[in-house]
Amino acid sequence: QQQVKQSPQSLIVQKGGISIINCAYENTAFDYFPWYQQFPGKGPALLIAIRPDVSEKKEGRFTISFNKSAKQFSLHIMDSQPGDSATYFCAATADYKLSFGAGTTVTVRA
Amino acid sequence: DAGVIQSPRHEVTEMGQEVTLRCKPISGHNSLFWYRQTMMRGLELLIYFNNNVPIDDSGMPEDRFSAKMPNASFSTLKIQPSEPRDSAVYFCASSQDRAADTQYFGPGTRLTVL
Numbered sequence: 709q710q711q712v713k714q715s716p717q718s719l720i721v722q723k724g725g726i727s728i729i730n731c732a733y734e735n736t737a738f739d740y741f742p743w744y745q746q747f748p749g750k751g752p753a754l755l756i757a758i759r760p761d762v763s764e765k766k767e768g769r770f771t772i773s774f775n776k777s778a779k780q781f782s783l784h785i786m787d788s789q790p791g792d793s794a795t796y797f798c799a800a801t802a803d804y805k806l807s808f809g810a811g812t813t814v815t816v817r818a
Numbered sequence: 819d820a821g822v823i824q825s826p827r828h829e830v831t832e833m834g835q836e837v838t839l840r841c842k843p844i845s846g847h848n849s850l851f852w853y854r855q856t857m858m859r860g861l862e863l864l865i866y867f868n869n870n871v872p873i874d875d876s877g878m879p880e881d882r883f884s885a886k887m888p889n890a891s892f893s894t895l896k897i898q899p900s901e902p903r904d905s906a907v908y909f910c911a912s913s914q915d916r917a918a919d920t921q922y923f924g925p926g927t928r929l930t931v932l
Binding site: 710740742744749750751752753754757797801803804805806808809810811 | 822849851860861863866868873874909911913916919920921922923924925926
C-alpha cells in the first residue's frame with residue numbers, strides 16, 4: 709500500500725501557467741519531504757525538499773507548501789515552461805527509507 | 819562527477835534465464851539502494867546497503883532475487899530464474915550517509931523478460 713498519496717495522476721498546463729500537485733501522508737514518523745523530477749529514460753532527481761518545521765520553501769519557480777496538522781504537502785510550479793514537462797514524485801522519509809507517491813505527469817503546452 | 823552508473827541500460831531476455839544488473843555508486847557514498855519501477859506499483863525499494871552490508875531486504879520480491887555489494891564501488895542485483903512479471907525499470911541510487919535526505923539515482927536498466 710502506498711504510504712504517500714499523490715494527485716492528480718496527470719495534468720496539462722499552458723506555458724506560463726501554474727501547476728499544482730498535492731500529496732498526503734499518515735505516518736507521523738516521516739521527517740523529510742522531498743520532491744523528485746523524472747524525465748523519460750532518466751532516473752528521478754531531487755528537485756526540492758522540506759522539513760516539517762517549515763511551512764513553505766521556495767526555490768526559483770518551485771514552491772513546496774507544507775501543512776503538518778493536515779499531513780499534506782504540495783508542489784507549485786510557477787510560470788510553467790515546456791522544459792518542466794516531466795513526471796513529479798512526492799516522497800516522505802523515515803530514516804533511510806523513501807516512500808514515493810504514485811507520480812504526476814505534467815505536460816506544459818507551448 | 820560521473821554520477822551513479824548502471825549497466826546494462828537495456829536488457830531483453832527469455833523467461834528462465836539469469837539476469838545480472840550492475841551498479842557503481844558515487845564515490846564516497848556509503849549507502850546504496852536498489853529500486854524497481856513499474857506502472858502498476860510505482861517506485862519500490864528492493865534492498866538497502868550501508869557500508870556494503872545489506873540492512874533491509876524486505877522489499878525483495880522473492881528468493882529469485884538476490885543482491886550483493888562486494889565493495890564500496892560495486893553492487894549487483896541478480897534475478898534467477900527471470901519471469902515476465904519481472905519486466906520493469908531497475909534503478910540504483912546512492913547517498914552520502916544513512917539518512918535518505920538526498921539519494922542520487924542512476925539512469926536505470928530497462929529489463930524485458932519474454
